[in-house]
Amino acid sequence: MRVPSRSPGQPGPGISPAAPARRRAPSALPRRSATPAPDLDAYRAAVADLLVEVGALAGAPGPVARQMLVDARLRDPAIAAVLDATPQGLVGARETLLLEMARYQPNARSSAADLTALVRIYLLSRIDVMWWRDTPTFRTDDQVHASSDLVDLEWLRRRDLLRFRYTEQPTTVLGRGLRAVHRRLRPDATPRTAGLLFRRTRREVVALLNDIAREFAAATPPATPPLWVTSLVRSAEHQHRLRRLGYAAMVPSGHCLGWAVDVEMAWFTRFGVGDTLAELLLARQRAGEVNVVDEGQAWHLCVAPGARRRLRRAYEAEMGV
Incomplete structure (x- = not known):
C-alpha cells in the first residue's frame, strides 16, 4: 500500500469567541505575526557538525570540556530555533541536556554508547516534541491501556492486518524463563530485544509501519524477515x-x-x-513524513504532523473502517 497523496494543509486558527462583535475597518484589523517553522535541514546539519566536535573531545578527561562546547553551540540560530519551539524552550532543553551529560554512565542497556551518541539522540529527538508539543502525554500505564486514540496490535495481527512483527515483553517468571531458553537454542532467530510492554499504538503509526514493511519486503530478497518493531507508545x-x-x-x-x-x-x-532499510527510512525523512534518529541497534521514528491526515486515511482504507 502506498499512502494517499498529500492532503491540503490544516486550516488556520478560527476567530476567538471573545472577539468583539463590532466590525472594524480592514485597515484597523490586527496583523498576525507568523513565525516561520524552524529549518529542519539546517538543524540536522548543525547537530551533525556539533557531534563531530564533541567526538573530537572524546579523549578529554571528564565531560566538562564537552559540556562547555555543547553549551556554546546550542546558541547556533539553527539549533536554538528548534529547541526554543519545544515545550521546555531553549533554556530548559539546554539545562536538560547538560544535566544528562553530567549524569551519563555508559552501560550495556543504553542506546547511547558514548556521550556523542547521547547528544545525538537527545537533540534529534527534540524534533518530535517540537512537532507534537500540544499533544497530551500518556502519564500512566493505565492511560495507555484505556486510551481510545490507540489500537491493539494483537487484534490486528490475528486478522492478518499487520505487515510487520513484534514480540511482547514477558510479564511472568515462566515467560522470562521460556524466552531465555529460546534465545539459547536459537540466538539469532529474533532480535535481542525486551519486547513491547504496550502492544498499542496510534492508527497512523500502524499505516506508516505497514507501508514501510511492504517497501522493505519488495526491496529485499525473499528470505529476509519482515520489518521488526521493538518499541511503540510508552507512558x-x-x-x-x-x-x-x-x-x-x-x-x-x-x-x-x-x-x-x-x-x-x-x-x-x-x-x-x-x-536498504536505513535508506528507506531516510527517504521518508527527506520526504518530510518522519523524523529519524539513529539509536544504534534500533532506529527511532516519529510521524510528522503533516503526514497525519493521509496516514489516517490510509489506515481506514486498509482496515475497511
Whole structure:
C-alpha cells in the first residue's frame, strides 16, 4: 500500500469567541505575526557538525570540556530555533541536556554508547516534541491501556492486518524463563530485544509501519524477515522506569505522546539488508513524513504532523473502517 497523496494543509486558527462583535475597518484589523517553522535541514546539519566536535573531545578527561562546547553551540540560530519551539524552550532543553551529560554512565542497556551518541539522540529527538508539543502525554500505564486514540496490535495481527512483527515483553517468571531458553537454542532467530510492554499504538503509526514493511519486503530478497518493531507508545511512568534501569529514555519523549516507534536495525545486518532499510527510512525523512534518529541497534521514528491526515486515511482504507 502506498499512502494517499498529500492532503491540503490544516486550516488556520478560527476567530476567538471573545472577539468583539463590532466590525472594524480592514485597515484597523490586527496583523498576525507568523513565525516561520524552524529549518529542519539546517538543524540536522548543525547537530551533525556539533557531534563531530564533541567526538573530537572524546579523549578529554571528564565531560566538562564537552559540556562547555555543547553549551556554546546550542546558541547556533539553527539549533536554538528548534529547541526554543519545544515545550521546555531553549533554556530548559539546554539545562536538560547538560544535566544528562553530567549524569551519563555508559552501560550495556543504553542506546547511547558514548556521550556523542547521547547528544545525538537527545537533540534529534527534540524534533518530535517540537512537532507534537500540544499533544497530551500518556502519564500512566493505565492511560495507555484505556486510551481510545490507540489500537491493539494483537487484534490486528490475528486478522492478518499487520505487515510487520513484534514480540511482547514477558510479564511472568515462566515467560522470562521460556524466552531465555529460546534465545539459547536459537540466538539469532529474533532480535535481542525486551519486547513491547504496550502492544498499542496510534492508527497512523500502524499505516506508516505497514507501508514501510511492504517497501522493505519488495526491496529485499525473499528470505529476509519482515520489518521488526521493538518499541511503540510508552507512558511517562514507564519512561522513568527505563531511565532507572540505565536506558537512554529521553524526557519528554515522542513515545509518551504516542507518535514514536523504534524499529530493529542491527539484526538485519546479518541478512545484508541493513543499509536498504536505513535508506528507506531516510527517504521518508527527506520526504518530510518522519523524523529519524539513529539509536544504534534500533532506529527511532516519529510521524510528522503533516503526514497525519493521509496516514489516517490510509489506515481506514486498509482496515475497511
